[in-house]
Structure formats: structure tokens, C-alpha cells
Amino acid sequence: MLIMEVHLPGGLPDNGRIERRVRFQPMTGRIEQALIESAHNPDRPAYVTDVLSHALKSIGDLPIDRDTVARLTVADRQYLMLRLAAMLNGEQLWLNVQCSHCQSLFDVEVKRSELPVKPAGHGFPHVMIAINDWQIDAGVPTGKDQEGIRGLEEQQAVHWLLRQCVYSVNGQAPTDAFFAQLTEADIAAIDEALDDVSPAVCDRLLVTCPECSCEQCTRLDHYAQLGLDEHFFYDEIHTLASHYHWSEADILDLPQHKRRRYLDLINRSAAGYGRG
Numbered sequence: 001m002l003i004m005e006v007h008l009p010g011g012l013p014d015n016g017r018i019e020r021r022v023r024f025q026p027m028t029g030r031i032e033q034a035l036i037e038s039a040h041n042p043d044r045p046a047y048v049t050d051v052l053s054h055a056l057k058s059i060g061d062l063p064i065d066r067d068t069v070a071r072l073t074v075a076d077r078q079y080l081m082l083r084l085a086a087m088l089n090g091e092q093l094w095l096n097v098q099c100s101h102c103q104s105l106f107d108v109e110v111k112r113s114e115l116p117v118k119p120a121g122h123g124f125p126h127v128m129i130a131i132n133d134w135q136i137d138a139g140v141p142t143g144k145d146q147e148g149i150r151g152l153e154e155q156q157a158v159h160w161l162l163r164q165c166v167y168s169v170n171g172q173a174p175t176d177a178f179f180a181q182l183t184e185a186d187i188a189a190i191d192e193a194l195d196d197v198s199p200a201v202c203d204r205l206l207v208t209c210p211e212c213s214c215e216q217c218t219r220l221d222h223y224a225q226l227g228l229d230e231h232f233f234y235d236e237i238h239t240l241a242s243h244y245h246w247s248e249a250d251i252l253d254l255p256q257h258k259r260r261r262y263l264d265l266i267n268r269s270a271a272g273y274g275r276g
């Protein structure tokens with residue numbers, strides 16, 4: 001059975017090493033069903049943790065659980081969602097864009113494999129930042145940090161995230177007094193230093209409206225592009241069950257490519273009967 005392996009642009013710190021090799025589970029109907037069920041989770045970072053917990057097999061030698069997946073950096077999680085979408089739907093993606101100038105709707109073709117990915121910088125996931133007479137040791141935010149900002153106002157979220165990312169100041173645990181002294185400019189400097197060391201997956205595209213030729217930037221949401229359709233999926237299960245009288249469990253255990261193959265055969269024989 002085909003197992004897909006990818007290398008993270010960042011990686012998971014484990015016992016002083018950075019694990020970058022990730023293996024996906026072989027894609028079966030059962031995994032797809034779990035991904036479809038996860039889509040009902042309205043909390044986006046928790047949804048991504050759910051999805052990746054189902055879809056991944058291992059990170060380095062580490063088995064997969066929710067905690068391991070939550071410890072990955074935000075960019076690594078975006079990268080894995082991008083690769084998972086490619087496994088499910090291929091490298092080609094059609095983005096529907098509304099022109100910011102004339103409001104026309106148009107489609108843009110994107111090749112997932114061609115989206116630029118920036119690898120992590122030196123020292124990842126840590127960065128040392130010198131501000132005033134502080135030596136600040138900070139780390140790139142993870143999925144767990146993102147999950148923690150649920151329900152917070154933007155300003156509160158920034159401060160909460162800052163407290164997760166700053167590990168030490170002059171070798172000591174950071175104090176409330178330290179955080180209280182940080183100016184907007186200090187926070188921006190910490191943010192910038194973290195961005196420099198963090199991996200990144202391109203999520204902005206420069207597109208041109210075919211109606212008014214206006215060039216503009218559009219966002220690509222890596223968390224919203226899995227392209228799994230609940231109705232379509234259960235239609236497929238229903239078609240196979242009706243035709244072959246296999247149990248739901250047996251159909252769900254089929255690898256995705258085999259399920260598609262049988263559906264193709266059913267469609268072709270139906271078309272054949274139609275002609276006769």
C-alpha cells in the first residue's frame with residue numbers, strides 16, 4: 001500500500017533533535033470518513049489537530065497522538081494540510097476569487113506543489129533576541145499555542161501568545177514585570193525575530209482580474225482546502241454497497257484508489273448498458 005512521506009520545513013523538537021520526516025497513513029475510506037467528521041469541529045486549530053491526528057502515521061520515530069500534532073509549529077501544520085489536500089485531490093487547485101476592484105468572480109489555477117515553502121532558519125525553533133539589556137530566548141508558536149487563544153480578543157491573544165513564546169529572559173523564567181515593560185515596538189521586534197526563524201508556506205497569491213485587469217493579492221487558506229464532500233463520499237459508499245453488497249466496514253477499509261477504481265467500473269458498465 002502506498003505510504004506518502006514528506007519532510008517538514010521546520011520539524012518537531014524531540015530529545016535535542018529535530019524530527020522532520022513525516023509519514024502519512026495509507027489513505028482509506030476510513031481515514032477520509034474521520035476527516036469528514038472532523039470538519040464539524042468549529043474550532044479551527046483543534047480541527048487541524050484532529051485531521052492530522054487521523055491522517056499521519058509517524059513523525060520521525062514518534063507515533064502520532066493529538067499532543068504530538070499540537071506541538072508542531074503553525075507553518076508545519078499548514079504544510080501538512082497542503083500535502084494532505086494534494087493526496088486527496090491532486091496537485092491542481094482552482095481558487096475562486098472575487099475581484100477587490102470590480103467584484104467579478106473568477107477562477108485561478110494553483111499547483112499545490114509549486115507554492116513556495118520557506119525552510120526554518122538557523123537555531124529553529126529557538127531564537128535569541130537582544131532588546132534593551134534583555135537576552136530573550138523565544139520559540140516559534142505551535143498548534144497548541146494557537147488552540148490556546150480560542151475566544152480571546154486580538155490584543156489579549158497577542159499577549160497570551162507572547163507568554164507562550166518567551167521561554168527565558170537573561171537565563172531566568174520571564175516575570176510579569178518583564179511582560180508589563182514590553183512596548184509595542186519590543187513586541188513587534190520579537191514577532192519579527194520569530195518570523196525570521198520560523199518556516200513558512202506561501203499563503204498569498206498575486207492574481208489579475210480578467211475583467212478589469214486589476215492586480216491584487218489573494219489569500220490561500222491551507223486549512224480550508226481539503227476538498228472533501230460529505231454527501232459525495234457517502235454517495236460513493238452507497239453505490240458500492242448497492243452494487244457489490246459489501247459491508248460498510250469493508251468498503252471503508254478499501255484504499256481510496258481502489259474505491260475509485262470500482263466506482264469507475266460501475267459507471268462504465270452502467271454506460272455500457274445504456275448504449276445497449
Ligand SMILES: [Zn+2]
Pocket residue numbers: 099100101102103104209210211212213214
Ligand atoms: Zn476586476
